[in-house]
Amino acid sequence: MFTDPDAYERYVGRWSRRLAPLFVDFSRLVDGTRVLDVGCGTGALASAVLAAHPRCRVVGIDPSPGYVAYAKTHCNQNCEFETGDAQKLRFPDASFDGSVSLLVFNFIPDAAKALAEVRRVTRPGGPVTAAVWDYSDGMRMLRVFFDAAVELNPAAEAADEKHMPHSKQGELGQLWRSGGLQNVEEKGLEIEMIFRSFEDYWAPFLEGTGPAGRYVASLDAAQRKELENRLRERLQPPIRLPARAWAVRGIVP
Numbered sequence: 001m002f003t004d005p006d007a008y009e010r011y012v013g014r015w016s017r018r019l020a021p022l023f024v025d026f027s028r029l030v031d032g033t034r035v036l037d038v039g040c041g042t043g044a045l046a047s048a049v050l051a052a053h054p055r056c057r058v059v060g061i062d063p064s065p066g067y068v069a070y071a072k073t074h075c076n077q078n079c080e081f082e083t084g085d086a087q088k089l090r091f092p093d094a095s096f097d098g099s100v101s102l103l104v105f106n107f108i109p110d111a112a113k114a115l116a117e118v119r120r121v122t123r124p125g126g127p128v129t130a131a132v133w134d135y136s137d138g139m140r141m142l143r144v145f146f147d148a149a150v151e152l153n154p155a156a157e158a159a160d161e162k163h164m165p166h167s168k169q170g171e172l173g174q175l176w177r178s179g180g181l182q183n184v185e186e187k188g189l190e191i192e193m194i195f196r197s198f199e200d201y202w203a204p205f206l207e208g209t210g211p212a213g214r215y216v217a218s219l220d221a222a223q224r225k226e227l228e229n230r231l232r233e234r235l236q237p238p239i240r241l242p243a244r245a246w247a248v249r250g251i252v253p
Helices: 005-027 044-052 065-074 111-121 140-152 154-159 171-178 198-207 210-218 221-234
Strands: 034-038 057-062 079-083 098-102 127-133 182-195 239-251
Touching: 005 044, 005 065, 005 098, 005 127, 005 182, 005 198, 005 210, 005 239, 034 044, 034 111, 044 057, 044 079, 044 098, 057 065, 065 079, 098 111, 111 127, 111 171, 127 171, 140 154, 140 210, 140 221, 140 239, 154 210, 171 182, 171 239, 182 198, 198 210, 198 221, 198 239
Parallel strands: 034 057, 034 098, 057 079, 098 127
Antiparallel strands: 127 239, 182 239
């Protein structure tokens, strides 16, 4: 899905870093505790956790060795990162005081299995928190892109990220309740991104990152230019695009 950490940072990593502090506030972690970062990616969430709670110890896992290597070089000494699968964690039961996951659960093949593992390694009374983008309507960067793509080519509907699991309001909450978490809370987290120019918006799509990037890579030169022109018509500078993520927090019984 995502393989190049530098391309990811240019594409949606900058959004993740803006969202991460809001998510940390929602998670209500306790300073000085041990925290698992599920799907740590390039380390945006771990950095935000430590900015708010500098005495925490964060252990991040991600299936991508490239992302793990990037995170290791961009986070401070209270972080550890390793390659790992959320569906099969190597950690002992109740070995973390809390667990967090930012913009990951919709990409996990068996989210229920991953949640069971995260619950297992989080101590009783500890919070388990996650957030995913609202791909149906709230992530305007992608909504504008796919609306234009589908207008030009109805077959693009199959690639539209609005079909992502657990990305609609209430879906993460249902997963958390089904997974046995208690005191489940849900909240929409909203940010805005300002693009310096149309090229600042468009160029990351040309690097093949994520479903939208892969769709652009599948087009021939003429089709790609047609999509670019359609988007230029809709996105006149200054380009200000809001984004919403759905966050959920539950307590291990």
